[in-house]
Amino acid sequence: MARSKQQDVWEFFGELLKEHREAAGLSQGELGRRVFVSGAYIGLFEQGIRKPQLDVAKRIDEVLQTGGIFERTWRKLINKSPYASYFQAAAELEDMATKICEFESTAIPGLLQTPAYARAVVHASNPLATDDYVEETVKGRLDRSAILRDATRPMYWVILHEAVLRIPVGGPAVMAEQLDHLVVQARNRVALIQVLPFAAGAYPQMGKPLKLMEFEDAPPTAYTEAVYSGNLLDDPAVVKRAQATYDLLRAAALSPEVPLTLIESAAEDHRRCTPTT
Numbered sequence: 001m002a003r004s005k006q007q008d009v010w011e012f013f014g015e016l017l018k019e020h021r022e023a024a025g026l027s028q029g030e031l032g033r034r035v036f037v038s039g040a041y042i043g044l045f046e047q048g049i050r051k052p053q054l055d056v057a058k059r060i061d062e063v064l065q066t067g068g069i070f071e072r073t074w075r076k077l078i079n080k081s082p083y084a085s086y087f088q089a090a091a092e093l094e095d096m097a098t099k100i101c102e103f104e105s106t107a108i109p110g111l112l113q114t115p116a117y118a119r120a121v122v123h124a125s126n127p128l129a130t131d132d133y134v135e136e137t138v139k140g141r142l143d144r145s146a147i148l149r150d151a152t153r154p155m156y157w158v159i160l161h162e163a164v165l166r167i168p169v170g171g172p173a174v175m176a177e178q179l180d181h182l183v184v185q186a187r188n189r190v191a192l193i194q195v196l197p198f199a200a201g202a203y204p205q206m207g208k209p210l211k212l213m214e215f216e217d218a219p220p221t222a223y224t225e226a227v228y229s230g231n232l233l234d235d236p237a238v239v240k241r242a243q244a245t246y247d248l249l250r251a252a253a254l255s256p257e258v259p260l261t262l263i264e265s266a267a268e269d270h271r272r273c274t275p276t277t
Helices: 007-023 028-035 039-047 054-064 069-079 085-094 115-125 131-148 162-166 172-187 236-252 259-272
Strands: 097-104 155-161 192-196 210-215 221-226 229-233
Touching: 007 039, 007 054, 007 069, 028 039, 028 054, 054 069, 085 097, 085 131, 085 210, 085 221, 085 229, 097 236, 115 131, 115 172, 155 162, 155 236, 162 192, 162 259, 172 192, 172 259, 192 236, 192 259, 210 236, 221 236, 229 236
Parallel strands: 097 155, 155 192
Antiparallel strands: 097 210, 210 221, 221 229
């Protein structure tokens, strides 16, 4: 699988952690207990598979008496990321996932966005941003989608609320192009796409996105997002509840064969609204 652009430097973080832990004469389990995570997670940090939260990096500094080296390194790595700080860890994990399940109720997921659609989303959130900022942000978003073109791409399962198909992000022409892209990705078996119809009424996780990720050599995670904040969840009980929520969404959604016709119909509706010259 294609490596994350920052995977190498996070592995350096892990090597540094291992060096300081062993110099302090602590096992992974002992350090884990002192910073309130499991020894297994310390092992994942040291392998560069998982990235610690900032508060964990600070506690490691305190326990190992490093003078703040892990907090400074963490901040440096986060600042180099092309993603928002609250999404950075989730974006890194996408690269290593063997399966990604995603639900969106308001927008096309970033992994499936076209350049024009992504540009419209960025403009909407940053109306006074410079062109350079917009293009850099769009590029970062599109670079993420490279994992879907990799020979060992993850299984990607997406559930979209029908509202996502109807909101003319970027205008009718941009939206029609975006929906055409969804159909192509589904027909090429890059993504399995379902639609949760308006007729389903109330549904779990109303108004909130949900992303589930599974890995070959690490526990699964769940990611949810709110206004300028994200929650990467790896507590087994919480992840299990998130998986049950996704199962309920999947059960309420239209079967995979039906949505393509619905998406194509929505694309034609947007095309009919496109101004002619």
